[in-house]
Amino acid sequence: MSQALLEVNNLVKHFTTGTQTVKAVDGISLSINQSETLGLVGESGCGKSTTGRLTLRLIESTSGEINFEGQNINDFNKRNMKKMRKEMQMIFQDPYASLDPRQTIGETIMRPLMVHQIGKKKDRYNQVLELMEKVGLDPRWVNRFPHELDGGRRQRVGIARALAVNPKYIVCDEPVSALDVSIQAQVLNLMQDIQEEFNLTYLFISHDLSVVKHVSDRIAVMYLGKIVELAEAEELFHNTQHPYTKALLSAVPVPTLEEKPHKIVLEGDVPSPKNPPSGCRFHTRCPFAEARCKVEEPELREVGSEHFVACHLV
Amino acid sequence: MKEVLIEVKDLSVQYTSEGKEIKAVNNISFQVNKGETLGIVGETGAGKTTTALAIMRLIQTPPGKIRNGSVQFDGKDLLQEKESVLRKVRGNKISMIFQDPMTSLNPVYTVGDQIAEVIWLHEKVSKTEARKKAGSILELVGIPAERGSEYPHEFSGGMKQRVGIAIALACNPQLLIADEPTTALDVTIQAQVLRLMTNLKEKLNTSMILITHDLGVVSEVCDKVAIMYAGEIVEYGTLEEIFRNPSHPYTQGLFNSIPNMNKKVRRLTPIVGLMPDPTEIPSGCSFHPRCPKAMKECKSMKPGNIQLNGEHKVSCHLFDETVVRGRVETNEPSTP
Numbered sequence: 001m002s003q004a005l006l007e008v009n010n011l012v013k014h015f016t017t018g019t020q021t022v023k024a025v026d027g028i029s030l031s032i033n034q035s036e037t038l039g040l041v042g043e044s045g046c047g048k049s050t051t052g053r054l055t056l057r058l059i060e061s062t063s064g065e066i067n068f069e070g071q072n073i074n075d076f077n078k079r080n081m082k083k084m085r086k087e088m089q090m091i092f093q094d095p096y097a098s099l100d101p102r103q104t105i106g107e108t109i110m111r112p113l114m115v116h117q118i119g120k121k122k123d124r125y126n127q128v129l130e131l132m133e134k135v136g137l138d139p140r141w142v143n144r145f146p147h148e149l150d151g152g153r154r155q156r157v158g159i160a161r162a163l164a165v166n167p168k169y170i171v172c173d174e175p176v177s178a179l180d181v182s183i184q185a186q187v188l189n190l191m192q193d194i195q196e197e198f199n200l201t202y203l204f205i206s207h208d209l210s211v212v213k214h215v216s217d218r219i220a221v222m223y224l225g226k227i228v229e230l231a232e233a234e235e236l237f238h239n240t241q242h243p244y245t246k247a248l249l250s251a252v253p254v255p256t257l258e259e260k261p262h263k264i265v266l267e268g269d270v271p272s273p274k275n276p277p278s279g280c281r282f283h284t285r286c287p288f289a290e291a292r293c294k295v296e297e298p299e300l301r302e303v304g305s306e307h308f309v310a311c312h313l314v
Numbered sequence: 315m316k317e318v319l320i321e322v323k324d325l326s327v328q329y330t331s332e333g334k335e336i337k338a339v340n341n342i343s344f345q346v347n348k349g350e351t352l353g354i355v356g357e358t359g360a361g362k363t364t365t366a367l368a369i370m371r372l373i374q375t376p377p378g379k380i381r382n383g384s385v386q387f388d389g390k391d392l393l394q395e396k397e398s399v400l401r402k403v404r405g406n407k408i409s410m411i412f413q414d415p416m417t418s419l420n421p422v423y424t425v426g427d428q429i430a431e432v433i434w435l436h437e438k439v440s441k442t443e444a445r446k447k448a449g450s451i452l453e454l455v456g457i458p459a460e461r462g463s464e465y466p467h468e469f470s471g472g473m474k475q476r477v478g479i480a481i482a483l484a485c486n487p488q489l490l491i492a493d494e495p496t497t498a499l500d501v502t503i504q505a506q507v508l509r510l511m512t513n514l515k516e517k518l519n520t521s522m523i524l525i526t527h528d529l530g531v532v533s534e535v536c537d538k539v540a541i542m543y544a545g546e547i548v549e550y551g552t553l554e555e556i557f558r559n560p561s562h563p564y565t566q567g568l569f570n571s572i573p574n575m576n577k578k579v580r581r582l583t584p585i586v587g588l589m590p591d592p593t594e595i596p597s598g599c600s601f602h603p604r605c606p607k608a609m610k611e612c613k614s615m616k617p618g619n620i621q622l623n624g625e626h627k628v629s630c631h632l633f634d635e636t637v638v639r640g641r642v643e644t645n646e647p648s649t650p
């Protein structure tokens with residue numbers, strides 16, 4: 001068993017706007033091992049991005065613990081946190097919105113080197129060119145601006161910027177969702193290569209289950225701010241336990257003519273996280289819900305080796 | 315023999331932008347039979363939306379212009395008819411659903427009123443009658459009739475898209491053109507919407523053109539498939555033909571690029587390079603700079619449409635015997 005690089009315990013984030021409270025993340029615990037990819041899946045609004053940002057302390061948690069290399073970073077002051085930032089980076093879904101339109105590609109990748117005072121001033125330009133080469137960007141683009149690049153190249157800039165500080169942990173928030181399939185495959189391969197080369201640990205957030213299965217060692221499934229199932233990737237797909245995971249997997253249109261498993265089409269929409277259902281949050285859409293599901297909240301329990309499920313029926 | 319509902323022939327559309335010509339759609343031809351669904355598959359910029367808009371003659375001019383072609387529907391060439399004739403066809407005989415469910419809904423009217431208005435405009439019924447029918451159409455797409463009194467912003471994305479479908483189907487169109495109708499939706503909601511579209515299509519015998527970049531969605535709802543690249547249809551066939559025997563190197567590249575949940579591969583095989591700049595489409599076969607099988611001829615000669623088995627057609631020199639044989643001959647002298 002490899003060692004946990006990141007571990008969160010009972011993490012909670014409630015956003016309050018006016019009189020209403022959104023329970024975006026409502027008590028989740030998970031750990032990510034050194035050099036591992038943990039996939040985080042779930043439908044829009046279930047709290048994936050919020051979870052990712054919390055682990056980096058880009059937003060402050062309402063309560064809970066975030067241990068990075070055994071230290072609770074929630075207790076860190078500004079100065080220590082800035083040092084820690086070097087170890088933890090993020091790649092975003094929309095590579096355009098996350099790049100400053102007035103900065104050239106070179107300046108964008110140079111910035112984290114300056115902020116964290118990495119390397120000597122005179123070497124930084126060469127470091128930038130090396131990083132560009134590493135992520136498959138022609139160094140001739142160094143003085144271009146983000147709007148001159150296509151989505152795939154912009155995402156490579158985002159990756160180079162994250163790599164610049166030589167981090168250990170990267171939160172990848174839907175890094176290929178905005179890209180066309182042929183470009184998506186190029187970027188996924190690049191992310192795999194740099195993970196191997198730099199021994200990176202990923203939290204890989206996506207709503208695309210095929211992509212998540214391809215990249216992840218283990219996968220956590222979220223529903224309305226909670227983790228409902230967590231297991232090793234093959235185990236999750238072939239020994240699915242939670243009714244929500246079953247529905248989610250069966251809903252994915254697989255590009256094949258082979259016989260497909262029966263689709264479980266869920267009725268209705270995901271309820272609002274402002275007012276999540278009582279008991280098991282999934283009970284309003286669950287085809288198997290029983291009386292106790294409405295009142296009693298199921299805990300995330302280990303049901304097999306390293307396989308965790310939160311459901312009364314399992 | 316199936317009855318043809320719509321036949322598009324030699325359609326070309328161009329846009330002018332900053333003084334440059336963008337060849338968005340180049341000489342494409344296809345037909346859709348009654349009750350069938352054609353999937354048009356391609357990546358961003360391939361010309362899918364432009365094709366759909368051209369069929370409805372909704373290309374904004376300028377910057378766009380339909381350069382060439384015909385669209386035979388109901389005994390008429392839609393590209394030649396007067397605007398007044400087209401207005402009767404749109405939303406009546408042919409309707410369209412867009413990717414962003416918000417664009418088809420007006421935020422200041424209730425959902426029920428919007429559906430009723432479509433019915434009232436297209437069918438000569440009273441307003442009360444139209445309202446009643448609007449309610450039953452909402453029920454048909456799985457939304458309680460009483461929610462018709464709500465405004466679009468009170469609906470979730472999936473509900474809005476189902477309303478879009480309700481409006482598009484309100485007048486029993488013969489053809490439904492759906493442009494990436496589920497791309498913005500979560501998979502469980504996508505499953506609801508796709509099931510709804512397939513059920514309605516079967517019940518009403520509507521024909522459909524489904525535009526998508528998702529081969530998974532294609533495998534679940536389409537009968538025929540057209541693969542588009544740089545404004546051209548590079549491969550066409552029945553669902554079986556395309557999925558069992560993808561033949562164009564681009565189609566093969568698409569299949570290899572997507573991670574497949576049922577198969578474990580360590581690394582994906584992407585298509586190298588990028589989509590071409592639409593103002594400078596490569597000579598010969600427009601795919602040649604990215605094609606792993608490109609030959610000398612591919613750079614200079616445009617491949618014709620080559621008929622394979624059944625309805626399967628492909629536009630690639632690899633299937634042209636004269637090119638392939640000629641190539642062997644030209645190669646021979648150089649082999650010692």
Ligand SMILES: Nc1ncnc2c1ncn2[C@@H]1O[C@H](COP(=O)(O)OP(=O)(O)OP(=O)(O)O)[C@@H](O)[C@H]1O
Pocket residue numbers: 015016017022023024042043044045046047048049050051207273
């Ligand atoms: N700054 C904020 N203020 C108020 N509510 C917020 C804020 N950020 C997120 N939320 C709410 O928290 C919930 C979880 O949001 P989050 O962005 O984490 O979801 P997600 O799973 O990443 O969704 P998506 O797949 O759409 O990106 C949503 O209901 C969202 O509206």
Ligand SMILES: Nc1ncnc2c1ncn2[C@@H]1O[C@H](COP(=O)(O)OP(=O)(O)O)[C@@H](O)[C@H]1O
Pocket residue numbers: 329330331336337338356357358359360361362363364365377378592
């Ligand atoms: N209004 C417009 N003005 C200029 N160019 C356009 C316009 N609409 C589309 N195009 C161009 O036409 C080509 C095809 O676009 P489109 O039909 O939207 O493709 P798709 O729907 O397959 O993504 C692209 O190169 C696009 O940039």
Ligand code: SF4
Pocket residue numbers: 562563564599600601602603605606607608609612617629630631632
């Ligand atoms: S015509 Fe040539 S370049 Fe084009 S797809 Fe066929 S082999 Fe490749």
Ligand SMILES: [Mg+2]
Pocket residue numbers: 048049050173
């Ligand atoms: Mg998100």
Ligand SMILES: [Mg+2]
Pocket residue numbers: 362363364493
């Ligand atoms: Mg489009």
